[in-house]
Amino acid sequence: MPFRPSPFFVRLAAVGLLIAVPAAATAGRPVLVTSSANAGAGSFRAAIDRANADPAISLVVFTGRARTVALQSTVVFSGAQALTIEAAGVVLDGAAIGAGPALLTTGGGDLTILGLTVRNAPAEGIDIEVPATATGTLRVNLAGVAILANKGHGVLVNDQLDPSTSDGVPPNPAGSPASIAIALLNTRFEGNGYSVSDRDGLRVNEGGDGDLTFVGRLVSAEGNAADGIELDERGPGNVRLDLWGGRIDRNGIFDPSDLDDGFDIDESGDGSIVGTVAFTTANGNYEEGLDFNENDAGDLRVDLAYVEASGNAEEGIDYEEDDDVAGGGDLVTTMIGVRASRNLPGGDGGVKIREKGAGHLTARLNGVDASENGGAGISVREDALGSLTAEIANARTVGNGSHGIDVDENRFDQTDAVADLTATVTHSESRDNVGAGVRADQQTPGVGVLTLRRVTLTGNGAGATTGNGVAVTTIP
Numbered sequence: 417m418p419f420r421p422s423p424f425f426v427r428l429a430a431v432g433l434l435i436a437v438p439a440a441a442t443a444g445r446p447v448l449v450t451s452s453a454n455a456g457a458g459s460f461r462a463a464i465d466r467a468n469a470d471p472a473i474s475l476v477v478f479t480g481r482a483r484t485v486a487l488q489s490t491v492v493f494s495g496a497q498a499l500t501i502e503a504a505g506v507v508l509d510g511a512a513i514g515a516g517p518a519l520l521t522t523g524g525g526d527l528t529i530l531g532l533t534v535r536n537a538p539a540e541g542i543d544i545e546v547p548a549t550a551t552g553t554l555r556v557n558l559a560g561v562a563i564l565a566n567k568g569h570g571v572l573v574n575d576q577l578d579p580s581t582s583d584g585v586p587p588n589p590a591g592s593p594a595s596i597a598i599a600l601l602n603t604r605f606e607g608n609g610y611s612v613s614d615r616d617g618l619r620v621n622e623g624g625d626g627d628l629t630f631v632g633r634l635v636s637a638e639g640n641a642a643d644g645i646e647l648d649e650r651g652p653g654n655v656r657l658d659l660w661g662g663r664i665d666r667n668g669i670f671d672p673s674d675l676d677d678g679f680d681i682d683e684s685g686d687g688s689i690v691g692t693v694a695f696t697t698a699n700g701n702y703e704e705g706l707d708f709n710e711n712d713a714g715d716l717r718v719d720l721a722y723v724e725a726s727g728n729a730e731e732g733i734d735y736e737e738d739d740d741v742a743g744g745g746d747l748v749t750t751m752i753g754v755r756a757s758r759n760l761p762g763g764d765g766g767v768k769i770r771e772k773g774a775g776h777l778t779a780r781l782n783g784v785d786a787s788e789n790g791g792a793g794i795s796v797r798e799d800a801l802g803s804l805t806a807e808i809a810n811a812r813t814v815g816n817g818s819h820g821i822d823v824d825e826n827r828f829d830q831t832d833a834v835a836d837l838t839a840t841v842t843h844s845e846s847r848d849n850v851g852a853g854v855r856a857d858q859q860t861p862g863v864g865v866l867t868l869r870r871v872t873l874t875g876n877g878a879g880a881t882t883g884n885g886v887a888v889t890t891i892p
């Protein structure tokens with residue numbers, strides 16, 4: 417399905433475009449593309465070759481005469497300067513490329529692309545390879561861009577020596593000292609990656625020192641072979657996330673032995689995942705809808721507002737802090753107006769929020785509907801050192817295959833004095849679940865307190881409440 421924003425969104429996008437065009441676009445004389453030919457005078461390839469030869473060239477503009485460029489081989493931009501490509505609706509078609517991406521950049525400068533479609537390449541649509549010596553921040557800005565049916569990743573930004581392995585030795589795996597910042601406006605990634613396993617709509621690999629920053633406004637990633645969007649940050653540095661208006665649906669079907677997610681973030685080494693996702697869907701993906709994993713030192717702090725993650729094959733929303741490598745750090749989240757329903761039994765629940773290793777978990781959920789999931793509706797779990805605080809209001813958890821709401825605090829050891837559970841559920845209904853309406857479990861030592869205020873808890877197979885070590889106060 418094409419992405420069809422409302423007229424209001426289109427106007428918003430137009431305003432955003434004006435903001436997004438960097439100063440480089442107005443500096444220097446543009447090289448004009450006047451021909452749809454694969455090569456030769458006035459072609460896109462010739463324009464990029466001129467930019468390769470002259471670092472003063474920072475702007476390539478399609479004049480409107482070219483419509484579809486049937487590339488016969490990869491176009492390589494090797495210049496180190498920032499480059500802006502104003503395409504005004506032109507299509508780069510890679511169907512006749514024998515092998516390789518449609519567009520490859522290797523120089524490490526900022527790249528801005530406006531109004532371009534890239535389709536049918538036998539590998540990546542656009543491959544941005546970060547030089548090992550890059551420093552500072554490499555910025556990639558895409559506005560009004562469509563990335564369609566490329567066989568590799570739709571767009572790859574690669575700052576890792578070998579993304580398929582944990583290359584280098586943690587905590588400093590191989591990758592340049594540079595940070596990566598990608599900004600997307602009214603941009604879509606559809607039907608990419610159908611060649612080999614693990615090819616995504618958008619993949620950003622950051623390695624070594626540096627952060628990975630992702631900003632998206634009106635972004636769709638639909639029907640891609642592996643993840644719709646994957647952000648992979650290694651070594652020291654944070655992932656910063658700001659997505660508004662995402663449609664990240666029906667991704668991950670390609671490899672039955674490794675089905676994939678809508679939006680996958682993997683952070684390792686020192687550093688946190690911090691940010692917001694709002695007005696976004698992650699529905700019908702073949703593994704999880706949102707799959708955010710933070711490892712080693714650092715926190716996971718991502719808030720959600722008006723997000724739907726339903727009909728996925730595993731969890732709708734899966735937050736895991738210290739999932740694979742415990743290194744301390746907290747998990748803190750506020751979720752408002754979230755729906756996570758009809759996610760299948762492959763996962764632990766509609767909304768799964770899990771903190772491991774040292775660190776506290778604080779979850780504030782208001783207006784979360786997590787119903788008819790194969791597992792629990794809402795699962796909040798804290799393991800090892802640290803306490804669990806959950807404030808759940810205006811929730812609806814109905815007809816789930818396990819508990820409606822599950823708050824679970826697991827001790828570190830018998831001497832851990834700071835391992836308490838404090839949960840409040842107010843103005844909510846948790847009924848007709850296979851498990852309990854609310855399960856609250858506190859391993860000793862530690863104090864467990866569950867307060868229920870105006871909560872409907874009828875028709876649950878394992879009773880209104882269950883669990884050990886928790887004092888339950890019910891206020892009608």
Ligand SMILES: [Ca+2]
Pocket residue numbers: 575591592593594595596622623624625626627
């Ligand atoms: Ca880096």
Ligand SMILES: [Ca+2]
Pocket residue numbers: 622623624625626627649650651652653654
């Ligand atoms: Ca890093």
Ligand SMILES: [Ca+2]
Pocket residue numbers: 683684685686687688710711712713714715
């Ligand atoms: Ca970390």
Ligand SMILES: [Ca+2]
Pocket residue numbers: 737738743744745746747771772773774775776
């Ligand atoms: Ca932790």
